[in-house]
Amino acid sequence: MMRTALLLLALCLAAAAHAAEPPPGLLTLDGRPAPALKLADMDGHTTDLEQLRGSWVLVHFWATWCGPCKKEMPTLQRMSAQIPATGLRVLLVNTAETDDEVFAFLPSVAPDMNTLMDRDGKATERWQPRGLPSSFLVDPQGRLRYLALGGREWDAAGYLAFLRGLAGRR
Amino acid sequence: MEYWNRILFCTLFPACLAGAASAAEAPEPGTYRGQGIVLHASARTSEQMAAFYSARGFPANAVSALAQTCFVTVGMRHERRETVWLELANWRFVDAAGNEVRRLKRSDWDAPWDQIKLPPASRATFGWTQMPESRDLQPGEPVGGNVALIPPAGVFTLEAKFRVGDAPNGPLLEARIPGISCEGHGAPEVKP
Numbered sequence: 077m078m079r080t081a082l083l084l085l086a087l088c089l090a091a092a093a094h095a096a097e098p099p100p101g102l103l104t105l106d107g108r109p110a111p112a113l114k115l116a117d118m119d120g121h122t123t124d125l126e127q128l129r130g131s132w133v134l135v136h137f138w139a140t141w142c143g144p145c146k147k148e149m150p151t152l153q154r155m156s157a158q159i160p161a162t163g164l165r166v167l168l169v170n171t172a173e174t175d176d177e178v179f180a181f182l183p184s185v186a187p188d189m190n191t192l193m194d195r196d197g198k199a200t201e202r203w204q205p206r207g208l209p210s211s212f213l214v215d216p217q218g219r220l221r222y223l224a225l226g227g228r229e230w231d232a233a234g235y236l237a238f239l240r241g242l243a244g245r246r
Numbered sequence: 247m248e249y250w251n252r253i254l255f256c257t258l259f260p261a262c263l264a265g266a267a268s269a270a271e272a273p274e275p276g277t278y279r280g281q282g283i284v285l286h287a288s289a290r291t292s293e294q295m296a297a298f299y300s301a302r303g304f305p306a307n308a309v310s311a312l313a314q315t316c317f318v319t320v321g322m323r324h325e326r327r328e329t330v331w332l333e334l335a336n337w338r339f340v341d342a343a344g345n346e347v348r349r350l351k352r353s354d355w356d357a358p359w360d361q362i363k364l365p366p367a368s369r370a371t372f373g374w375t376q377m378p379e380s381r382d383l384q385p386g387e388p389v390g391g392n393v394a395l396i397p398p399a400g401v402f403t404l405e406a407k408f409r410v411g412d413a414p415n416g417p418l419l420e421a422r423i424p425g426i427s428c429e430g431h432g433a434p435e436v437k438p
Contacts, residue, residue, distance in 0.1 A: 103384055172370035197370020208374050225387040
């Protein structure tokens with residue numbers, strides 16, 4: 077009986093450790109403070125990353141001309157629908173495009189998503205993504221913890237398990 | 247625009263290149279595949295460049311400058327277990343006579359953009375559509391974008407070199423893509 081319990085405990089610990097491991101394609105960062113991010117969406121509603129302390133935040137930089145963005149965006153929407161926003165907030169940041177460009181694109185690939193507008197591209201520049209698309213995971217203390225390398229399939233099982241794990245340890 | 251999007255998709259998300267390359271036994275024109283690397287390079291036409299940047303609100307004088315430049319769209323992905331160091335400074339574009347084709351670095355665009363007062367949003371878009379000058383490519387990481395050249399006459403060859411390993415002075419990998427052409431390149435009629 078005791079051996080079974082210990083085995084179960086070991087399995088649970090191994091599973092927890094595995095869930096904490098980032099899936100392939102996520103680069104672990106050094107925990108430096110995230111750059112400031114305060115932008116408005118197309119309706120003029122402003123979001124300030126600073127105000128989202130206490131939750132993990134996925135900050136995703138994208139543009140309509142970027143092919144991988146078109147493929148990745150629906151996976152972000154499906155992932156968002158499966159993880160409570162109290163544990164993980166998803167902030168899309170469009171880089172240097174107009175309302176017309178975004179409005180013609182976003183409803184066709186991710187109609188439930190909204191995006192902040194980095195109209196002059198300067199916020200994106202401050203974050204120094206490695207390219208577009210690019211996603212950063214910011215921890216509840218406002219530190220950069222992970223960087224997605226290129227477009228990722230955010231609703232794949234490995235990513236969902238990892239993100240649920242993050243959302244559960246605020 | 248759909249055509250351009252497809253090009254950019256394959257460039258900036260080279261998984262589709264990998265699929266295309268593996269589907270064909272014969273070497274695919276414009277593609278190098280070997281040593282754990284898939285590298286693709288193809289020149290854009292003036293019309294493609296003008297259409298892409300015009301559609302994004304670039305002013306006519308900027309579009310004209312872009313249309314007179316030879317842009318090679320490059321996409322790359324590696325499946326090695328180590329870092330691959332991208333340094334465009336180590337790449338050469340050479341014509342049939344072996345002469346080096348001059349590459350325009352990102353910083354080379356600063357003066358012309360300053361001169362025509364290119365708006366910040368356009369400068370940002372232009373910057374993000376260019377190939378990074380330098381990058382420590384992690385396993386599986388894609389990279390892509392345009393490389394700007396002074397238009398050469400005739401076909402030319404890309405000779406790309408990469409260092410691999412933990413530091414940027416590791417063993418050298420070389421990849422070669424012949425048969426690239428920007429012929430017929432010139433300034434198209436640009437409607438303001």
